[in-house]
Amino acid sequence: MKNHDDHITSYSLNWTVLIVLLILTTISILAIKMHLGAYTVALALILASVKVTIVLTYFMHLKFENLLLRLMVGGVFLLFAIVIVITFIDYYFR
Amino acid sequence: MNDSSTAVPLNFLNHKTGLWSWLSSTDHKRIGLLYLYSITVFFCVAAVLGLLMKIEKFAPGQTIMTAQTYNGMFTIHGIIMIFIVVIPGLAAVFGNILLPIMIGAKDVAFPKLNLFSWYVYITGAFLGLYSQFAHGHVPDTGWTFYVPYSAEATSNVVIALTAAFVLGFASILTGLNFIVTIHRMRAPGMTWFRMPLFPWSLYATAWIQILATPIIGITLLMVIAERTFQIGFFDPKLGGDPVLYQHLFWIYSHPAVYVMILPAMGVVSEIFPTFSQKPIFGYGAIVFSSLAIAFVGYLVWGHHMYTSGMSYQARWAFSLLTFLVAVPSAIKVFNWLSTMYGGSVDLKPPLLYAISFIFLFSIGGFTGLTLGSLATDIQVHNTEFIVAHFHYIIFGGMGFGFFAAIHYWYPKIYGRMYSNRWAYIAWGILFTGFNILYFPMFIMGIQGMPRRYFDYDPKFTLGQEISSIGAFILIIGLIAMISNLVYHRRKGAIAPANPWHGVTLEWQIPSPPPHENFDEVPVITHDPYVFDHPYTK
Numbered sequence: 019m020k021n022h023d024d025h026i027t028s029y030s031l032n033w034t035v036l037i038v039l040l041i042l043t044t045i046s047i048l049a050i051k052m053h054l055g056a057y058t059v060a061l062a063l064i065l066a067s068v069k070v071t072i073v074l075t076y077f078m079h080l081k082f083e084n085l086l087l088r089l090m091v092g093g094v095f096l097l098f099a100i101v102i103v104i105t106f107i108d109y110y111f112r
Numbered sequence: 113m114n115d116s117s118t119a120v121p122l123n124f125l126n127h128k129t130g131l132w133s134w135l136s137s138t139d140h141k142r143i144g145l146l147y148l149y150s151i152t153v154f155f156c157v158a159a160v161l162g163l164l165m166k167i168e169k170f171a172p173g174q175t176i177m178t179a180q181t182y183n184g185m186f187t188i189h190g191i192i193m194i195f196i197v198v199i200p201g202l203a204a205v206f207g208n209i210l211l212p213i214m215i216g217a218k219d220v221a222f223p224k225l226n227l228f229s230w231y232v233y234i235t236g237a238f239l240g241l242y243s244q245f246a247h248g249h250v251p252d253t254g255w256t257f258y259v260p261y262s263a264e265a266t267s268n269v270v271i272a273l274t275a276a277f278v279l280g281f282a283s284i285l286t287g288l289n290f291i292v293t294i295h296r297m298r299a300p301g302m303t304w305f306r307m308p309l310f311p312w313s314l315y316a317t318a319w320i321q322i323l324a325t326p327i328i329g330i331t332l333l334m335v336i337a338e339r340t341f342q343i344g345f346f347d348p349k350l351g352g353d354p355v356l357y358q359h360l361f362w363i364y365s366h367p368a369v370y371v372m373i374l375p376a377m378g379v380v381s382e383i384f385p386t387f388s389q390k391p392i393f394g395y396g397a398i399v400f401s402s403l404a405i406a407f408v409g410y411l412v413w414g415h416h417m418y419t420s421g422m423s424y425q426a427r428w429a430f431s432l433l434t435f436l437v438a439v440p441s442a443i444k445v446f447n448w449l450s451t452m453y454g455g456s457v458d459l460k461p462p463l464l465y466a467i468s469f470i471f472l473f474s475i476g477g478f479t480g481l482t483l484g485s486l487a488t489d490i491q492v493h494n495t496e497f498i499v500a501h502f503h504y505i506i507f508g509g510m511g512f513g514f515f516a517a518i519h520y521w522y523p524k525i526y527g528r529m530y531s532n533r534w535a536y537i538a539w540g541i542l543f544t545g546f547n548i549l550y551f552p553m554f555i556m557g558i559q560g561m562p563r564r565y566f567d568y569d570p571k572f573t574l575g576q577e578i579s580s581i582g583a584f585i586l587i588i589g590l591i592a593m594i595s596n597l598v599y600h601r602r603k604g605a606i607a608p609a610n611p612w613h614g615v616t617l618e619w620q621i622p623s624p625p626p627h628e629n630f631d632e633v634p635v636i637t638h639d640p641y642v643f644d645h646p647y648t649k
Contacts, residue, residue, distance in 0.1 A: 094323060097323065097407070097410060098323075100410075100411060101363060101410065101411070104411060104414070104426070104429065104430075105359050105363075107423070107425055107426045107429060108355070108359070108414070108422050108423050108425075108426035109423075110423075111423035111424070111425040111426065112421075112422070112423040112426075
């Protein structure tokens with residue numbers, strides 16, 4: 019089965035991913051001090067989404083899974099994005 | 113035993129004996145039965161609480177309990193029925209027993225996790241009961257735990273919240289197990305579109321379980337944090353927003369309605385072809401409508417909040433989406449009816465319950481449109497109209513779907529037949545009692561009878577009396593049905609492997625199934641509902 023194929027990622031790639039995640043975490047913390055008002059939440063969500071995507075792709079090996087599984091994970095993110103947008107419609111117009 | 117004619121073949125029920133063999137079993141069928149027995153006990157407790165509430169309302173004023181006791185009664189009735197009975201209900205019982213068999217597997221993907229889920233479920237269920245008897249007051253928030261009241265009430269709300277949180281874990285673990293099982297363990301040749309419709313419905317349900325349940329878990333923890341540590345999530349005094357609680361609660365709890373109803377739709381999708389001896393009409397349409405319900409059902413939670421102070425733009429968006437979700441449900445109904453059309457219809461008890469499901473669910477669905485419309489919803493909001501609609505959907509839909517399932521698969525599970533005559537009688541009493549109990553609540557709701565009130569204006573007396581009489585009839589029907597099933601568990605005639613001439617895989621193995629389901633892994637070469645295939649002769 020395809021999902022049983024060997025897919026060994028290199029140490030250098032894993033270190034790179036880790037460093038990128040730490041940089042993004044640092045930006046998340048610094049963003050709080052930038053006083054962006056309501057956009058702080060949006061920025062935090064965007065940064066968190068990028069971090070999750072990187073973790074799923076490299077650390078959880080989604081990159082090596084078949085197309086169906088990747089589409090399903092993508093669908094889940096899309097669903098959550100829609101849920102968050104609909105919730106904020108209420109707050110934006112209230 | 114030397115006399116082979118009296119020897120009972122080894123099956124999952126008798127291959128090991130003793131209480132511990134059940135409590136430590138990782139066999140998916142035994143775990144399904146553990147769920148069945150637990151759920152039945154809790155269902156009976158909650159049904160008795162429901163009956164007591166209807167006795168209280170038989171006459172205006174206080175009759176058998178105080179207002180505070182009544183508040184506790186409807187809270188625990190709701191918590192037990194929703195979190196302990198209906199949400200796990202069909203998926204945990206019949207999903208566990210039948211999913212691996214119907215896809216040609218020997219067990220679920222993670223058998224030990226499956227048993228662990230049951231223990232988590234039992235822990236949550238007993239925590240729920242404990243909240244009733246622990247020191248302090250019985251929780252009186254209703255099963256929705258709305259803030260600000262649930263953040264301030266002095267009753268045992270934290271214990272009840274913890275119970276719901278723990279029960280959610282069991283639901284997530286079961287959903288995860290089913291998704292992996294369906295992806296990885298289908299028999300050779302069983303492509304996605306050769307999979308029967310009950311596993312398809314479980315698949316759609318499982319996605320909702322793992323995606324939506326964490327949201328309610330976190331939300332309930334937030335209420336506990338607010339009560340315990342004064343962290344302001346929902347209380348305006350602490351900088352929170354009470355409407356946010358309702359958003360988060362219904363983001364889970366509306367999809368949870370589909371966790372309840374989708375497996376019931378899967379059950380009747382198995383029953384209609386079997387008792388019409390005809391392939392299901394619109395297999396693909398039913399599959400995709402299940403997935404569409406799971407997806408669109410995620411986006412309609414706001415129709416529970418029209419009167420909560422949401423923005424107008426959000427309200428009309430939710431109203432539009434609510435009307436959309438009716439479409440896939442209607443597609444299914446048309447497909448079931450078309451399956452029976454021109455078929456060799458055999459009105460056995462499972463089919464009778466399945467047809468009742470369509471009838472009652474349709475009434476619930478149409479009255480749901482009344483609630484999905486902004487203007488009419490405001491008229492009947494928080495009235496007994498809602499209670500009636502909800503019970504037509506959940507009891508009439510999931511409940512009658514559950515009864516259809518137990519009457520359909522009973523011979524397979526226990527290897528015995530129940531009495532058809534008593535099954536018909538019990539159905540008649542149940543169906544009559546159900547409608548007498550709940551239909552008057554539509555009328556009283558439109559006339560302005562609020563829900564969750566233990567007293568009422570004398571003008572509602574006749575309606576309440578009729579409804580209470582219906583509750584007694586319904587309970588008699590339940591007793592008749594359960595007695596029939598329990599008595600014939602040991603006394604019923606021996607069931608053949610395929611008493612209903614079904615064509616899906618569970619009917620091709622002995623009744624009760626062997627411990628590991630199949631002697632040889634089946635190879636699937638055809639669609640699931642082929643009635644003239646040599647395999648089924």
